[in-house]
Amino acid sequence: xxxxxxxxxxxxxxxxxxxxxxxxxxxxxxxxxxxxxxxxxxxxxxxxxxxxxxxxxxxxxxxxxxxxxxxxxxxxxxxxxxxxxxxxxxxxxxxxxxxxxxxxxxxxxxxxxxxxxxxxxxxxxxxxxxxxxxxxxxxxxxxxxxxxxxxxxxxxxxxxxxxxxxxxxxxxxxxxxxxxxxxxxxxxxxxxxxxxxxxxxxxxxxxxxxxxxxxxxxxxxxxxxxxxxxxxxxxxxxxxxxxxxxxxxxxxxxxxxxxxxxxxxxxxxxxxxxxxxxxxxxx
Numbered sequence: 001x002x003x004x005x006x007x008x009x010x011x012x013x014x015x016x017x018x019x020x021x022x023x024x025x026x027x028x029x030x031x032x033x034x035x036x037x038x039x040x041x042x043x044x045x046x047x048x049x050x051x052x053x054x055x056x057x058x059x060x061x062x063x064x065x066x067x068x069x070x071x072x073x074x075x076x077x078x079x080x081x082x083x084x085x086x087x088x089x090x091x092x093x094x095x096x097x098x099x100x101x102x103x104x105x106x107x108x109x110x111x112x113x114x115x116x117x118x119x120x121x122x123x124x125x126x127x128x129x130x131x132x133x134x135x136x137x138x139x140x141x142x143x144x145x146x147x148x149x150x151x152x153x154x155x156x157x158x159x160x161x162x163x164x165x166x167x168x169x170x171x172x173x174x175x176x177x178x179x180x181x182x183x184x185x186x187x188x189x190x191x192x193x194x195x196x197x198x199x200x201x202x203x204x205x206x207x208x209x210x211x212x213x214x215x216x217x218x219x220x221x222x223x224x225x226x227x228x229x230x231x232x233x234x235x236x237x238x239x240x241x242x243x244x245x246x247x248x249x250x251x252x253x254x255x256x257x258x259x260x261x262x263x264x265x266x267x268x269x270x271x272x273x274x275x276x277x278x279x280x281x282x283x
Contacts, residue, residue, distance in 0.1 A: 082229035085239035110138035114180035135182030150181035
């Protein structure tokens, strides 16, 4: 295949560590088209061998506009997959398709799939611990151990009793991520989970997601930080103008993601921040 062409707020919690559903409080779920042309998904979401999830579609139309074309992808346990591409390329729609959230698609089991929408937020005066505990709703229980584990994994255990509307944006983002972790799903579908995070916290979250995948879960992230995607993802799916232009090991996908953004790629001689170590860098 050839390519187409600060510092954190005072009092913020400890760093994200390696690991020791339903949607967010105010999810941005897809809405039915109110116009004359219905939303349409001509495709299917189906289980594949050994716990894999496969999605294929000739076309996905939302609000009367074709958003995805000729899509086919498979998500496997044990992999962290980064979905990359320009704004408006269809990345979030692909993620919602994998979650079974598009019109006419059968819903996925919320005990097995955790979906974190882009810009997920909580507008209610809940504590961080209460937000994370919402991830137990699909199981119908109030189990405390998964919630504590999720808060610890996301580096916000010290914020458990703080109100989520009175902490920094990056801390609130990790509270939403902890909600997904407390569900203990088989499949994580996360739309820009490192948005609003400082460089060290973003690195920590991606490191956590890599560990989670290598522990046997399937993890899919929409990611605009290409350096993080290349460093931590096992595989990169590049989406451009509603089509998948590459589905390759992360480093091999770099020419395709460069073409999608219309940018050159190569070795940058400029000084830059370095990650803590290279042990989890993609091969």
